[in-house]
Structure formats: structure tokens, C-alpha cells
Amino acid sequence: MPAEPTPTGAHAASTATGAGAPPQRLAQAALRDVPWEVGVAKPEPAIVVDGVVRTFGGLTAVSVDHLEIQRGGITGLIGPNGAGKTTLFNLLTGFDQPDGGTWSFDGRPLGKLSPHQVARLGVVRTFQLTKALSRLTVLQNMLLGAQGQKGESFFRALVPGIWRSQEKANTDKAMELLRRFKLDAKKDDFAGTLSGGQRKLLEMARALMSDPKVVMLDEPMAGVNPALTQSLLGHVKDLREQGMTVVFVEHDMDVVRDISDWVVVMAAGKVIAEGPPESISQNRAVVDAYLGAHHDAPLTVEEEDRVLAEAEASIADDERTDDVGRPGRGEKKRTDR
Amino acid sequence: MAELLDALAVALKAGIGFQAVFFALLAIGLNIQFGYTGLLNFGQIAFALLGGYGIAISVSQWGLPFWVGVLIGLAAAVVLALLLGIPTLRLRADYLAIATIAAAEGLRLTFRSVSATPVTAGTRGLSGFSDPFVSLAPWDPAARFRILGTTWSGADLWVTLVGWVLVALACLLVWLLVRSPWGRVVKSIREDEDAVRALGKNVYVYKMQALVLGGVLGALGGMVYAVGTASATPDQYQNANTFLAYAALILGGAARVLGPVIGAMLLYFIIQFADTGLRTLIGNGVIPEDLLSATDVAQIRFVLIGLGLILLLIFRPQGIFGDRREVMLDAR
Structure with a gap:
């Protein structure tokens, strides 16, 4: 095989596709030489977070010193429940304001922007609890996502001639996306009649209507059946192929390992580790965060032998004292318990 | 039998009279706010x-032309909407509800208070301002x-006619708006405003526009009511009217262009028919005097309306024009 030792997992898959240089491989190649350290600088950051702190009363929900997110890559954000992942999402998209810190997108500071202003810059998000607009049809849901619509201004709305051609173009685009997400047959159904997984698909498709630069997905796979998960994964990978930057929160480690170029681990509001997916499962801080810091380390063969010898010695010791001294002692101890 | 036919004619007159126009316009406003945008305005009567009073005070007290009074009235409504909306529309829906219900009651009490008497003429109210229009x-x-067995004065007929033209124009406006992208944004806000924010729409501005328009x-x-009765007294504007307008809206079907109009006509027809019909039956002796006296009719008709609304919500929750599938989505 080649002289260059190829790593396993995602790397192997990406090198196998050859040198056609689609964007996904650019991001991954760029990140290959980045050290696996918290707060490390990326070659081409799209989002830069600096000293963002958010407290709720006495609880520090998020306290991120420095975090950069690589452009054109898929960054997975993982961590135990209550780690502050969704709060960080809310802060980055303007749905919540931090106590301090700065964060920027493409060099433009995002602080003090409201959610719709952040969205107009090209950073769209989805929600953990899917927000399908139930009493609108699937197609209307999609059309809402389009940006810069002339007919959305009150007075221009009254003159259909102004917005009709734009509406038609948007409808074509929406149908194209719906076909990709296999929702085109449902276009005239109320979004409220869709299944949970279909709503996730619709929400993602709706976000794409705005031609975003960054897509932030909050648990896109939660509550989705395994068959649909595969198709959702495919769509997320497609986003990367089209040059979008994807940040997603996910609990399923298989999914994270499968699609992310880079993984950021949060716990108790802090970023505790980052690196390519294969680095994460070996990371001491990550294991501590998920299993608790005082977990038992696995035994090595030597340790096992030593522990066994100690145990045998103490048993032998006990037996000797029992024989010599008071005979009922061991039994009494047991009943005390 | 002839008396019941008379009662029917009187009720029909009420169903197409200026009072029905009054409720129809209130309900069309509420339809934009509540039916399409999901705003809870519980003080539409304000x-x-x-x-x-914009017309009444301008014409009777300040001696201004009638049409200037109309403009003043409309401007006052815009100002009130802004005052109510600016602090509350960034908050959860219930805050607007609280603010509007308080504003409606507060304004009525202010207008009938002694200190406001030099301007509003207190509880006696103002009159004599409608002549330039009539x-x-x-x-x-x-x-x-004589129309359909009832008598109309020329003035009544004129106010009612202009009123229905206004209703038609308002319906046209709503129809144009709700089928446009603007209407789509507003309906989406009703469903989930955070989702709309995440898609780059300024939710606050849309809610404000809906509140002002309504x-x-x-x-x-x-205005139609004041000109129709040729007087303006504070107690004409009891906040119960807001809830009757809501009843009309739900009866006709919320988020439907013609829902509030048909609802208002029907509601006013039923109120009037219950009133005259019951009085006729008591007068005939069909309903014995000790069971229900003529003085109780004014109250009992609202009990009947309430019962009717309960039955409506059980058997046809979407109203007359509504889409049952749409309403049932909430029940999931």
C-alpha cells in the first residue's frame, strides 16, 4: 500500500475519493495539521468566539475562552446534558445575549445583533424541538425561508405585480429542494400532519431556502428513525459539498464520528477538548466528563495479578487469625452488615 | 305567527344594520391581530x-370639519397601538392581552371621569357631530x-351603506394581504415566532403592523357606531363589545377573510331575534310570566348566545368558514 500511512475512519474515506478537491476534503485536509488542543487556531475560521460568558443566576451555562470553527467543514458539538451546547447555539444566533465576550462571523462582530439580523448575514439555525409551522402547508413553510422577498413589505404586498415573479422563482427553488428531501409529494399538506422525522427534514430544507453560509443544526437526528437518519446524514454531508459551514449538536457518537471533520466537546459550559473525531474517544478529559472524574481505570494484566495476590494474601491472613483467635469473629462481622 | 315574523324582520334589520357593521369592523381588526398574527388584543373597543370620540370631540368641541375628525380618530388609534405595542410586543403574547384589557377599561373610565368632562362631556356624552356626514x-x-318589512330612516340607510362599503374595502385589504408573502410571514408568526426570527424576519415589525392595522x-x-347613533357616550364602549367581536370572529371562522363579517351579521341577528322573539312569546303568554319576565330578556339572550357558542365550539370548532383539519392540528 502507499507510503503515506492513512488513518482509519473518516480520513480513509476522504482520501479514497481521490484528488477532485470537493470542499469537504479541503476542510479536512486543512485541519489535518492542526494540533488537538482546546482553543486552537484554525487555518480558515468562519466563526470566532472569544471569552463568551453566559450565566443564569449562579450557574455559568457557557464560558468559552476561545473557539474557532473551520469554514466549509462539519463541526460536531458534543457534550453531556447541560454542557451548554444549546445555550452556545442561542448566543451565536442572537437568541440569547451573553454577559460578556465577543464573537464574529467572517470577521463581522455578531454581538448585539438580533436573531433576524444574524440570519440575514447567512447564519441560520434549526431547533432541538422542531419548529414546523403546523397550520401552513409544506410549500408555504419553504417559501418563508427565502430572503429579500419584496412582497414581505406591507405596502408592496398589496400590489401582487411587484412580487409575483419573485414568488414564482422561489416556488421553483422550493420544489427543487423538496424533491431533494423527498417531500415534494407533501407540498400541499399542512406541516402539522408530517411525522417527526419529516419535520426535521422540512426544517432543514427551509433553512436552505435562505442560501445560508453557516447552518447550525441543533440535534438534527433526535427522535428520527434509523432509516431516515441515513438520509439526513446524507443531506448534512451535501451541505458541506456545497461549501457551507455546518455546526451541529448531536448525542449519537456514531453519527458524530461518521460525518464531522472536527469535534468540539463541551462540559459544564467549557470547551474541554477539540480534535478530529478519532481523537476524542481517547481523550482523558472527555471520558472524565461523560463518566465522571473518579471512574475506575481498566485493569492491566500486571495490576490484575498484583490485586489478585494481595487478595489471596489477606484471605490467608484472615483464616490464620480466625484459627488462632476468636472463632466467631468473621461471622459476627457479616451479620453486623 | 305574524308577530314572530315581525321579530324576524327586526332581527334581519339588526343583522344588516350599522351595529352589525360596527361588530364586523371590530372583528376584521381582531381577525388580522388574533386570527392571522396570533396577537391577543382584548381591548379592541378602546x-x-x-x-x-375622535370625530365627536373634533366636531362638537373643537369645531373642526368632520373629515379632520376622522383623521384625528385614526391617528389616535395608531398612537394607541404604538403605545401598547412598543413595550409588550417583544414579550410573550399574554402581556399584550393584559395591557390592552387595561387600556380599554382605563380609557373608558377616563373619558367618563369628571376631570375629563370639559372635553368629553362625561357620562352625558357628545352629539350633533354626525350632521355633516348625514x-x-x-x-x-x-x-x-320600508325595506323587508322594517322601516329605515334615510340617515340610517346612508350610514349603513357607507359602513358596508368600508367593510367590503377592509375585506379586500385583508384578502390582498393574507395571500401575499406578508400574510405568510404573519401566519408563521402565529405558529412560532422563533422559527420566523431564525429565518431572518423582523417579527417585532410585523406584529406592530398587524396591531396598528387591526x-x-x-x-x-x-366611527360608524358613533355616527349611526349620532352620539358618543363612554358607556357605549364597554369592553364586553370586544368579546362579542371575538364571538363573532369565532362564529364566522378565524383566519378567514369573510369569517368575521358573516359572524358579526349572524351574531347581531341572533341577539336581536332572541330579544324580540322572547318578548313576543312572553307577550303572547306562550312563555308564562313567572318563568321569564320581559325585564329578564336583556340578560337571558346573552345566556342563549353563550350556550350557542359552547355548542358551536363542541360541534364546529372551526366556525362557519373555518377548515376543520386546520383547527384539529392543535389537538395533536
Whole structure:
């Protein structure tokens, strides 16, 4: 095989596709030489977070010193429940304001922007609890996502001639996306009649209507059946192929390992580790965060032998004292318990 | 039997009279706010009060031309909508509800208070401001017309006619708006405003536009009522009217262009028919006097309306024009 030792997992898959240089491989190649350290600088950051702190009363929900997110890559954000992942999402998209810190997108500071202003810059998000607009049809849901619509201004709305051609173009685009997400047959159904997984698909498709630069997905796979998960994964990978930057929160480690170029681990509001997916499962801080810091380390063969010898010695010791001294002692101890 | 037919004719007159126009305009305003945008305005009558008094005070007290009074009334409604909306529309929906219900009651009490008497004439109210408008009628305002077995004065007929033209224009406006992208944004806000924010729409501006538009329509309703009764007294503008307008909206079907109009006509027809019909039956002796006296009728008709609404919500929750599938989505 080649002289260059190829790593396993995602790397192997990406090198196998050859040198056609689609964007996904650019991001991954760029990140290959980045050290696996918290707060490390990326070659081409799209989002830069600096000293963002958010407290709720006495609880520090998020306290991120420095975090950069690589452009054109898929960054997975993982961590135990209550780690502050969704709060960080809310802060980055303007749905919540931090106590301090700065964060920027493409060099433009995002602080003090409201959610719709952040969205107009090209950073769209989805929600953990899917927000399908139930009493609108699937197609209307999609059309809402389009940006810069002339007919959305009150007075221009009254003159259909102004917005009709734009509406038609948007409808074509929406149908194209719906076909990709296999929702085109449902276009005239109320979004409220869709299944949970279909709503996730619709929400993602709706976000794409705005031609975003960054897509932030909050648990896109939660509550989705395994068959649909595969198709959702495919769509997320497609986003990367089209040059979008994807940040997603996910609990399923298989999914994270499968699609992310880079993984950021949060716990108790802090970023505790980052690196390519294969680095994460070996990371001491990550294991501590998920299993608790005082977990038992696995035994090595030597340790096992030593522990066994100690145990045998103490048993032998006990037996000797029992024989010599008071005979009922061991039994009494047991009943005390 | 003939008496019941008379009662029916009287009720029909009420169903197409200026009172029905009043409720229709209030309900169209509420339809924009509540039906399409999901805003809970529980003080729609406050906008009507400002509309009615806008004309009454301008003409009777300040001696301004009638049409200037109309503009003042509309401007006052816009200002009230802004005052109510600026602090509350960034908050959860219930805050607007609280603020509007308080504003409606507060304004009425202010207008009937002693200290406001030099301007509003207190509980006695203002009159004599509608003549410039009534004199525009192409027929003799004092003439009597017989239509469908009821008598209309020329003035009544003129106010009612203009009122229905206003209702038609308002419906046209709503129809144009809700089928446009603007309407789509507003309906989406009703469903989930955070989702709309995440897609780059300024939710606050849309909610404000809906609140102002609905308020302006409410003010027009108040003007029709003031001109129709040729007087403006604070107690015409009891907040119960807001809830009757909601009843009309739900009866006709919320988030439907014609829902509030048909609802208002039907509601006013039923109120009037219950009233005259019951009185007739008591007068005939069909209903014994000790069971129900004529003085109780004014109250009992609202009990009947309430019962009817309960039955409506059980058997046809979407109203007359509504889409049952749409309403049932919430039950999931």
C-alpha cells in the first residue's frame, strides 16, 4: 500500500475519493495539521468566539475562552446534558445575549445583533424541538425561508405585480429542494400532519431556502428513525459539498464520528477538548466528563495479578487469625452488615 | 305567527344594520391581530372609542370639519397601538392581552371621569357631530324607507351603506394581504415566532403592523357606531363589545377573510331575534310570566348566545368558514 500511512475512519474515506478537491476534503485536509488542543487556531475560521460568558443566576451555562470553527467543514458539538451546547447555539444566533465576550462571523462582530439580523448575514439555525409551522402547508413553510422577498413589505404586498415573479422563482427553488428531501409529494399538506422525522427534514430544507453560509443544526437526528437518519446524514454531508459551514449538536457518537471533520466537546459550559473525531474517544478529559472524574481505570494484566495476590494474601491472613483467635469473629462481622 | 315574523324582520334589520357593521369592523381588526398574527388584543373597543370620540370631540368641541375628525380618530388609534405595542410586543403574547384589557377599561373610565368632562362631556356624552356626514346622503335623511318589512330612516340607510362599503374595502385589504408573502410571514408568526426570527424576519415589525392595522379598523368601527347613533357616550364602549367581536370572529371562522363579517351579521341577528322573539312569546303568554319576565330578556339572550357558542365550539370548532383539519392540528 502507499507510503503515506492513512488513518482509519473518516480520513480513509476522504482520501479514497481521490484528488477532485470537493470542499469537504479541503476542510479536512486543512485541519489535518492542526494540533488537538482546546482553543486552537484554525487555518480558515468562519466563526470566532472569544471569552463568551453566559450565566443564569449562579450557574455559568457557557464560558468559552476561545473557539474557532473551520469554514466549509462539519463541526460536531458534543457534550453531556447541560454542557451548554444549546445555550452556545442561542448566543451565536442572537437568541440569547451573553454577559460578556465577543464573537464574529467572517470577521463581522455578531454581538448585539438580533436573531433576524444574524440570519440575514447567512447564519441560520434549526431547533432541538422542531419548529414546523403546523397550520401552513409544506410549500408555504419553504417559501418563508427565502430572503429579500419584496412582497414581505406591507405596502408592496398589496400590489401582487411587484412580487409575483419573485414568488414564482422561489416556488421553483422550493420544489427543487423538496424533491431533494423527498417531500415534494407533501407540498400541499399542512406541516402539522408530517411525522417527526419529516419535520426535521422540512426544517432543514427551509433553512436552505435562505442560501445560508453557516447552518447550525441543533440535534438534527433526535427522535428520527434509523432509516431516515441515513438520509439526513446524507443531506448534512451535501451541505458541506456545497461549501457551507455546518455546526451541529448531536448525542449519537456514531453519527458524530461518521460525518464531522472536527469535534468540539463541551462540559459544564467549557470547551474541554477539540480534535478530529478519532481523537476524542481517547481523550482523558472527555471520558472524565461523560463518566465522571473518579471512574475506575481498566485493569492491566500486571495490576490484575498484583490485586489478585494481595487478595489471596489477606484471605490467608484472615483464616490464620480466625484459627488462632476468636472463632466467631468473621461471622459476627457479616451479620453486623 | 305574524308577530314572530315581525321579530324576524327586526332581527334581519339588526343583522344588516350599522351595529352589525360596527361588530364586523371590530372583528376584521381582531381577525388580522388574533386570527392571522396570533396577537391577543382584548381591548379592541378602546380603538373604537378613540375613533368615535375622535370625530365627536373634533366636531362638537373643537369645531373642526368632520373629515379632520376622522383623521384625528385614526391617528389616535395608531398612537394607541404604538403605545401598547412598543413595550409588550417583544414579550410573550399574554402581556399584550393584559395591557390592552387595561387600556380599554382605563380609557373608558377616563373619558367618563369628571376631570375629563370639559372635553368629553362625561357620562352625558357628545352629539350633533354626525350632521355633516348625514347631509352627504344622496336622499333625504329624514325620509322613511320600508325595506323587508322594517322601516329605515334615510340617515340610517346612508350610514349603513357607507359602513358596508368600508367593510367590503377592509375585506379586500385583508384578502390582498393574507395571500401575499406578508400574510405568510404573519401566519408563521402565529405558529412560532422563533422559527420566523431564525429565518431572518423582523417579527417585532410585523406584529406592530398587524396591531396598528387591526386598531385602525377598530377605530373605523367606532366611527360608524358613533355616527349611526349620532352620539358618543363612554358607556357605549364597554369592553364586553370586544368579546362579542371575538364571538363573532369565532362564529364566522378565524383566519378567514369573510369569517368575521358573516359572524358579526349572524351574531347581531341572533341577539336581536332572541330579544324580540322572547318578548313576543312572553307577550303572547306562550312563555308564562313567572318563568321569564320581559325585564329578564336583556340578560337571558346573552345566556342563549353563550350556550350557542359552547355548542358551536363542541360541534364546529372551526366556525362557519373555518377548515376543520386546520383547527384539529392543535389537538395533536
